[in-house]
Amino acid sequence: MNPATISPTGRDIRLSFEFFPPKTPEAEGQLWETAAALSAYGPGFMSVTYGAGGSTKAPTLATVRRLLSMGLPAASHLTCVGATREEVNAVVADFQAAGVRHFVALRGDPPGGVGTPYRPHPGGYANAAELVAGLRAIADFEISVSAYPEKHPQSLDVAADIDMLKRKADAGADRALTQFFFDNDAFERYLERVRAAGIGIPIVPGILPIHNLAQVRKFAGLCGTSVPAWLVERLGPHDEDPHQRAAIAADLAARQVEDLMALGIGEFHFYTMNRAKLVSAVCDRVGFARRPACAAGAAA
Known part of the structure; x- marks a missing residue:
């Protein structure tokens, strides 16, 4: 990874x-x-999401190819739900041929949607840990996986969640990217339990600067993330003032990152919603150094 540098201390932070x-x-x-x-x-990388069962294979592959052509470090999400091992491996081969060397290995949502029971596909990878092992058997890829500071909504409990994370780490994952969260205390408690379980890979906080509070509350309800009352109180009154809302959202996300950096966290994963302005505002508030940007249409 190429680290971004935090100013003015010069500490290296990976984004x-x-x-x-x-x-x-x-x-x-x-x-x-x-x-x-x-x-x-x-x-260090820019990841592109991927639908269950390869439902977005073509657009994901096209997006990753374009990022690579721009000279950017692209990674592709990869799910195993709704597909056989052979089908998943064929997708991996297509992405590998396009130049992808980094996958974000995920089980994926059930075919019936979030909230419906998950059943492994006959002949498929049963879960993300098996998918990681499958990727490791194919090539020496860089592999990221998911983590859930407030528990995956389909997990029995946090202990089961952490056990699955350990299985993914033991299978060869390089890092875990967390679901977005707003309660840093919950993340710190989770990280303590992860380390106590003997999991040593980096646990990278997922940061979601809030463009739309109502939309984020809906997302949070689906993925089991809590939205603190103080956050609603800060942003709620500014629904009709987009400029003020954006400024407050950037301040809140920047403070979240700064607080996590004070705990020693050195990597952050931003959920951008395909928009640069608010994410850039957060990075600038924190003090991440800028470098010359690439051109949107430039080929490597």
Whole structure:
């Protein structure tokens, strides 16, 4: 990874940014502008989401290829739900041929959607730990996985969640990217339990600067993330004032990052929503150094 540098202390902090495949020409243009703008912070990688059962394979692959052509360090999400091992391995081969060397290995949501029972596909990878092991058997990929400071909504309890994370780490994962959260105390408690379980890989906080409070509360309800009352009280009154809302959202996310840095955290993963302005505002408030950005249409 190429680290971004925190100013003024000079401490190295590693950043990564997450995108989703665009669905319209307008959204596509916005994504390339966003990726180019955020390249100024020297990210270790930019990841692209991927639908269950390969439902977004083509747009994900096209997006990753474009990022690579821009000279950016691209990683692809990969799910194993709804597919055989052979089908998943074939997808891996396609991405590998395109130049992808980093996967974010995920089980994926059940075919029936969030909240419906999960059943492994016959002949498929049963879970993300098996998927990690499968990737390791194919090549020496860089592999990131997921982690849930407030528990995956389908896990029996936090202990079961941490056990699965340990299985993913033991299978060869390089790091875990967390679901977004707003309660740093909950993250700190989770990290203590993770380390006590003998899991040594980096646990990278997932940071979601809030563009739309109502949308974030909906997302949080689906993924089991708590939205503190103090956060609603700060942002709620400014729904009709987008400039003030954005300034407060940037301040809140910057303070969250600074607090986590004070705990010794040295890596952060930003959920960008394919928009650069708010994420850039957070990075600038924290003091991450900017470098020359790449051009949105430049090829490597």
